[in-house]
Amino acid sequence: MTLITRILSKIGSATVDAVWTLGTASVFIFRVLSRSAIVLRRPRLLVAEMHFAGVLSLVIIIVSGLFVGLVLGLQGYETLKRYGSTGAVGTLVALSLVRELGPVVSALLFASRAGSAITAEIGIMKTTEQLSAMEMMAVDPHARVVAPMFWGGFLSMPLLAAIFSAMGIIGGYLITVVVIGVDSGAFWSQMQASVDFHHDILNGVIKSIVFGAAVSSIAVYEGYASVPTAEGVSRAVTRTVVTSALAVLALDFVLTAFMFTGVH
Amino acid sequence: MDRSMVDLWVGLFVAVGIGALLFLALKAGNVDSIIKSEGYSVSAEFDNIGGLKAKAPVKSAGVIVGRVSSVNFSNQSLRAVVKLDLDERFQFPKDSSASILTAGLLGDQFVGIDPGGSLENLVEGDRLRITQSAIVLEKVIGQFLYGKMSETNSD
Numbered sequence: 001m002t003l004i005t006r007i008l009s010k011i012g013s014a015t016v017d018a019v020w021t022l023g024t025a026s027v028f029i030f031r032v033l034s035r036s037a038i039v040l041r042r043p044r045l046l047v048a049e050m051h052f053a054g055v056l057s058l059v060i061i062i063v064s065g066l067f068v069g070l071v072l073g074l075q076g077y078e079t080l081k082r083y084g085s086t087g088a089v090g091t092l093v094a095l096s097l098v099r100e101l102g103p104v105v106s107a108l109l110f111a112s113r114a115g116s117a118i119t120a121e122i123g124i125m126k127t128t129e130q131l132s133a134m135e136m137m138a139v140d141p142h143a144r145v146v147a148p149m150f151w152g153g154f155l156s157m158p159l160l161a162a163i164f165s166a167m168g169i170i171g172g173y174l175i176t177v178v179v180i181g182v183d184s185g186a187f188w189s190q191m192q193a194s195v196d197f198h199h200d201i202l203n204g205v206i207k208s209i210v211f212g213a214a215v216s217s218i219a220v221y222e223g224y225a226s227v228p229t230a231e232g233v234s235r236a237v238t239r240t241v242v243t244s245a246l247a248v249l250a251l252d253f254v255l256t257a258f259m260f261t262g263v264h
Numbered sequence: 265m266d267r268s269m270v271d272l273w274v275g276l277f278v279a280v281g282i283g284a285l286l287f288l289a290l291k292a293g294n295v296d297s298i299i300k301s302e303g304y305s306v307s308a309e310f311d312n313i314g315g316l317k318a319k320a321p322v323k324s325a326g327v328i329v330g331r332v333s334s335v336n337f338s339n340q341s342l343r344a345v346v347k348l349d350l351d352e353r354f355q356f357p358k359d360s361s362a363s364i365l366t367a368g369l370l371g372d373q374f375v376g377i378d379p380g381g382s383l384e385n386l387v388e389g390d391r392l393r394i395t396q397s398a399i400v401l402e403k404v405i406g407q408f409l410y411g412k413m414s415e416t417n418s419d
Contacts, residue, residue: 195293
């Protein structure tokens with residue numbers, strides 16, 4: 001009997017904790033958003049954060065995009081060869097990248113490259129009491145530190161996803177057309193015949209915007225809520241990466257169910 | 265790194281990102297779907313449309329001349345009503361016929377338009393009178409087997 005009550009109370013307290021965290025995080029994000037006017041007043045802060053979250057993530061995004069495209073082209077070619085429709089490999093590469101892989105994989109890379117760094121930076125600022133010092137000087141850390149980081153990540157993510165998709169298509173082109181020898185005209189024309197601007201490309205961009213908002217929110221919140229010790233910051237960074245990955249995949253399922261299913 | 269270099273890199277990053285979006289929109293996607301070209305809409309009734317779906321291409325002599333805008337069922341005629349959006353650059357005689365064809369053996373289905381001989385052209389809201397339904401593989405196989413059986417019985 002005591003075992004059952006203990007298990008039940010564990011489940012109960014875990015649920016209450018989760019709801020509590022969700023509430024705190026929502027209030028925190030709302031507070032950051034409501035103090036975001038600083039980004040317009042001092043665009044330099046935003047530019048610095050976009051450099052940190054966007055420009056420094058370019059190398060990993062470009063290289064992974066290229067390799068994902070190469071693999072997709074190779075695998076797609078091997079499968080389509082059996083049906084004698086290797087020209088459709090362009091369609092396969094472009095649709096899988098623009099709809100799914102571009103936004104999802106770049107969001108996962110973005111979470112581990114930029115999200116973790118954002119969490120660590122805010123966490124260490126908290127540990128070394130820089131945030132408290134700012135408050136003492138009547139500088140609001142939500143506005144001065146957190147808001148530019150959030151918006152830098154939010155604005156970088158759709159651009160990174162677009163670059164990822166474009167690099168993937170170039171990778172697919174390189175392996176199938178240049179190396180294997182699929183007809184270049186068939187590759188591009190079949191791709192253009194089946195990739196729709198509104199249905200595929202815009203929905204992919206919407207996905208990347210949602211993922212950018214989710215990953216940036218999680219990263220700044222975990223940093224701000226971290227326990228101010230070395231161990232606490234390291235746990236916060238881990239939580240950022242894990243929670244971001246789960247959130248991105250779950251959101252992707254929901255968005256895909258809305259965007260790409262049913263009669264259209 | 266001093267501030268001007270950071271600005272330069274961020275500017276470059278934004279330019280490359282927008283360039284990638286343009287690449288996706290113009291090179292990977294079809295430009296026609298962004299700029300909706302002017303056109304006219306006609307309808308056709310079919311006994312059976314097979315697997316025809318909205319957005320399937322409408323072709324004449326193998327050239328894409330429009331798209332299927334909707335597929336519906338008519339309670340009056342008890343047939344399938346297919347609406348076709350045709351590009352206004354292409355004009356067809358009023359007595360043209362529509363048939364549902366398949367690209368390759370297992371490919372997607374599309375609507376083919378065979379031009380007739382009338383001097384008047386199709387206009388907005390017209391209906392194609394002569395139609396040919398999709399070939400349903402099961403029916404063809406059934407007819408073939410039936411024919412084979414009656415052949416062997418007569419021997």
